[in-house]
Amino acid sequence: MRAIVIKKPGEIQLEQVAVPEPPKGFARIRVKAAAICATDLEVIDGRIPARYPVIPGHEWSGTVDAVGDSADAHWVGKDVVGSNDVVCLKCEACRSGNWRYCKSFEEIGFKRDGAYAEYMLAPVYGLYQKPEKLPFEQAALCEPLGVALGTFQKAQARFGDTLMIMGAGSIGLCMLAVGKAMGMRRIVVCASSDRRLALAKKMGAYAVIATEKQNLKEEMRRLHPDGTDLIIDATGAESCIQSCLALAKKGGTVMLAGYGRGKEMSIRMDDIHIPNLHVIGAGNNWNTLKLALNLMEDGMVDLSDFVTERLSLEEYERGIGLVRSRPAGFVKAVFING
Numbered sequence: 001m002r003a004i005v006i007k008k009p010g011e012i013q014l015e016q017v018a019v020p021e022p023p024k025g026f027a028r029i030r031v032k033a034a035a036i037c038a039t040d041l042e043v044i045d046g047r048i049p050a051r052y053p054v055i056p057g058h059e060w061s062g063t064v065d066a067v068g069d070s071a072d073a074h075w076v077g078k079d080v081v082g083s084n085d086v087v088c089l090k091c092e093a094c095r096s097g098n099w100r101y102c103k104s105f106e107e108i109g110f111k112r113d114g115a116y117a118e119y120m121l122a123p124v125y126g127l128y129q130k131p132e133k134l135p136f137e138q139a140a141l142c143e144p145l146g147v148a149l150g151t152f153q154k155a156q157a158r159f160g161d162t163l164m165i166m167g168a169g170s171i172g173l174c175m176l177a178v179g180k181a182m183g184m185r186r187i188v189v190c191a192s193s194d195r196r197l198a199l200a201k202k203m204g205a206y207a208v209i210a211t212e213k214q215n216l217k218e219e220m221r222r223l224h225p226d227g228t229d230l231i232i233d234a235t236g237a238e239s240c241i242q243s244c245l246a247l248a249k250k251g252g253t254v255m256l257a258g259y260g261r262g263k264e265m266s267i268r269m270d271d272i273h274i275p276n277l278h279v280i281g282a283g284n285n286w287n288t289l290k291l292a293l294n295l296m297e298d299g300m301v302d303l304s305d306f307v308t309e310r311l312s313l314e315e316y317e318r319g320i321g322l323v324r325s326r327p328a329g330f331v332k333a334v335f336i337n338g
């Protein structure tokens with residue numbers, strides 16, 4: 001089969017590799033759609049834990065082609081999405097439901113081969129049947145949507161709370177979609193440039209702020225005069241996180257949902273201590289795929305404008321280039337396998 005393989009950080013190529021055989025408990029998926037995520041660039045560049053050589057890709061949908069155990073044979077032929085979390089299902093973390101804390105946790109697309117290929121393996125316990133009317137390319141986006149759902153669950157977000165989102169990449173825009181569906185109020189989306197803010201506006205943001213051109217603090221004082229109840233950083237950038245901490249209402253919540261690439265930042269402790277801020281990490285999310293599919297199926301979340309480029313595996317360099325350069329109007333590039 002054809003697969004895009006990262007041999008080692010910085011070295012990526014399209015190769016012919018063996019079609020994987022599913023072991024017990026796993027399904028082999030014929031990949032139909034696989035979205036390129038900014039996190040995949042971290043795997044390509046060697047800035048995130050991964051095991052090389054690796055086939056990247058963790059945002060996918062497809063059709064079950066084979067299973068490792070005859071007891072799972074009913075899955076064969078079904079259109080699915082699935083969890084990337086390979087865990088033991090036996091330890092205390094797994095039994096508590098928080099399986100991302102499993103000591104033997106390995107993620108597909110990072111430590112195990114992922115979806116930039118014609119076929120991939122995924123654990124049967126994490127499969128969900130794709131709603132028939134949801135296109136494969138949309139279903140592949142249930143992974144980033146699930147990240148947004150997990151973030152709001154951890155934030156204990158409430159109907160009617162004001163919301164600010166820092167970052168208008170696909171995760172920031174998924175946060176906007178979920179915030180809207182939850183009935184959050186006066187949702188403001190901020191990004192450095194206005195290249196991607198048009199879509200945020202179209203998706204129903206109350207206001208957008210391009211921080212290169214506008215004064216963030218002044219604008220937010222005008223938009224949320226009582227301060228902001230919930231602020232989500234979807235950038236992982238220090239300057240953005242500092243702004244989030246400064247703009248939260250007393251007793252408000254700041255969610256850290258962006259990957260910080262191992263960087264450190266300094267904060268004035270009193271800026272968290274005195275206003276009783278809740279600062280919550282949201283880098284690990286699980287058990288959100290089914291809800292993500294349901295929300296898309298019912299039209300409560302509409303990501304149909306997200307897929308802006310459809311590619312074959314041969315066009316991987318162009319796809320990765322788009323994710324790096326993020327041209328105006330670009331959101332997601334998706335590999336489509338016929």
Ligand SMILES: [Zn+2]
Pocket residue numbers: 037038039058059143144
């Ligand atoms: Zn992703």
Ligand SMILES: [Zn+2]
Pocket residue numbers: 087088089090091092093094095102103104
């Ligand atoms: Zn476990």
